Amino acid sequence: MLNIKNLHAKVGDKEILRGINLVVKAGEIHAVMGPNGSGKTTLAHLLAGRDSYEVTAGEVIYEGKDLLQMPPEERAREGVFLAFQYPVEIPGVSTSYFLKAAVNATRKHHGLEELDAIDFLNLIKEKMKLVELDQGLLNRPLNEGFSGGEKKRNEIFQMAVLEPKLAILDETDSGLDIDALRIIANGIDALRGPDRAMILITHYQRLLNYVTPDFVHVLSEGRIVKSGGRALALELEAKGYDWIKAEADLAQQTIV
Amino acid sequence: MLQVAEKLDSYRVDFERIKRDSADRRPQWIDHIRTAAFGRFVELGFPTTRLEDWKYTNVAPIVKTPFARAGQAQRMLPIEPFTLEEVACAQLVFVNGQYSSDLSSLEKLPEGTIVSSLATVLAGNSASVEAHLAQYASYHDQAFVALNTAFMEDGAFVSIPKDTIVEAPIHLLFISSARLGPADDGGSSAPVSYPRNLVLVGSHSQARIIESYVGLEHDVYFTDVVTEIVGGENAAIDYYKVQRESEEALHVATVQAQLGRSSTFSSHAIDLGGALVRNDLNVALEGEGAECTLNGLYMVTGRQHVDNHTRIDHVQPHCTSRELYKGILDGKSRGVFSGKIVVHKAAQKTDAKQANKNLLLSEDAVIDSKPQLEIFNNDVKCTHGTTIGQHDQEAIFYLRSRGVDLAAARSLLTYAFASELLGRIKVAPVRTRLAALLLTRLGNGSTPEEIL
Known part of the structure; x- marks a missing residue:
């Protein structure tokens, strides 16, 4: 589904991604872990189409297409979804209007009829249960005055409504208490499916106690320096990131 | 200079004519005021x-255009879309300035x-307005107030006695169009009108006044309006001025409250x-504990x-002012x-907040924003701030990442920017009409109810 080859990207003069290689197949869940500043968020935003990065080398193939050539809205309509680490507040636009615009933009793109108010309401009512969101929230301005937990749940709710093929979750587990984490993790788990791939970007491994990944990758200084299974996350939790970094530096030196 | 003198x-000539016209039907005091004002x-x-107050606004188009006081066609006009008959308890309609x-x-x-x-009041019971008319808006130092005062003939007179709650709005609708006929010179001049409004709200009374200015065609005309508003002790006034003149029109308005x-x-x-x-x-704010909230929205x-110039005088203690203008x-x-806020010496415990926020949608659009505080005592809380910017790129990206295209994302955020002020409009049909108008302009097919 997704093939990232030797991806290099920079912001201004600073190189953030320095050769990412990652293959994600339908049905898989990949956890990308790493210390602050390792390039996790850059990778997530770049895949979703944020234009503040300059790709200097490499390519990203999504469902056989050159993802980097597509504007963000087209990526979304083709099934790429990014759950933001910091969802943006938009006063003056209700959550339900925003979602309806999003759903119908995608439906239109696929030649489907737009949902009317009633069908739309039925759809979102069902999806709200998944993350235990209060219906009153639909009529509130998007993310404005939402608690941290509500914002994150709203992201997963949107994912449930939009049913993406490839979901990238950027630190969706940060800043949550254990109850909120459980709700979100259950939501994510419920959205697992054979046709859907997920990239969970996270700093901590505790989300992975609830959502078991197929692969765990460690990102450090813009490169994936180690890949493994579920056990790698636990090892990271126990030992921190320093040993990985030391190992990677050693490997780098050996190559040189 | 010579040209300007000629213009005057x-x-x-026009002033001499208006002085002669039906002089017998007017009280003398009004002629004195007019003469002084002229x-x-x-x-x-x-x-x-x-002049500092006119630094960014050049009135040359007004100076150069020949105007004639406009006549009024006595016929039915397509004013339906602009009326508020369904909610208003009174609606006065003026056509080219005449009732x-x-x-x-x-x-x-x-x-x-x-x-x-x-005009009716002046021709009849003029004593009821004599104590107030032209007593507040200064024609001594404001040229357009002086011009209006010199030529004032008609407009609205609203007087609400004390202890009276007028819940339904009073709508003053000013319609202009060159096609309805400049009276005197067969059409070589553009029409001008000088509406003059006086609103008196007694103590413990409440009123909602809406002034609408509408152009029926895409033509040139000039409106020079002055509105004086007086609120007694504990009065509550909700005032609207909705300006939708033709895109060729010249409009100068002074409101003095x-x-x-x-x-x-x-x-x-x-x-x-x-x-x-x-x-x-x-x-x-001339009485202790008076409060004002000034909301403004301009979309051009x-x-x-x-050009919006506002001035709030905190004259007495414990007054509060809130101001938000968005462009x-x-x-x-x-x-x-x-936006000028003047805190007078006696105005202890003043609480004033002012903000002006601007959204520039094109590289060629320009805004000059100038907050000014003049504070003459030391026990006050005053803040002011200006923002000028484009759309928040984070918000644009967020919307696009959900499948909303760039143009739609921009129009949605523009509407959202304005909606804060639309939300403060308490008269439902005024609010929904403006919201719908904005969405149409932004090319968004939604209704305001859907968006929020």
């Missing part, structure tokens, strides 16, 4: 950009409340039309120029905001 000559107008002349009794309705007024054309002890005044100034627009909104494009500027439009 045409006003001089004298002041001649001395002041039209303001130039050398039209055919188009107006006054049936639902509460006992004791007077809503009348000023005097507020008594513990009174509240909220205003909503909406500017969508006009080629050259200047609003002066002056509020004097093309070569439109809209959306596209094309080669130009906006000006100047």
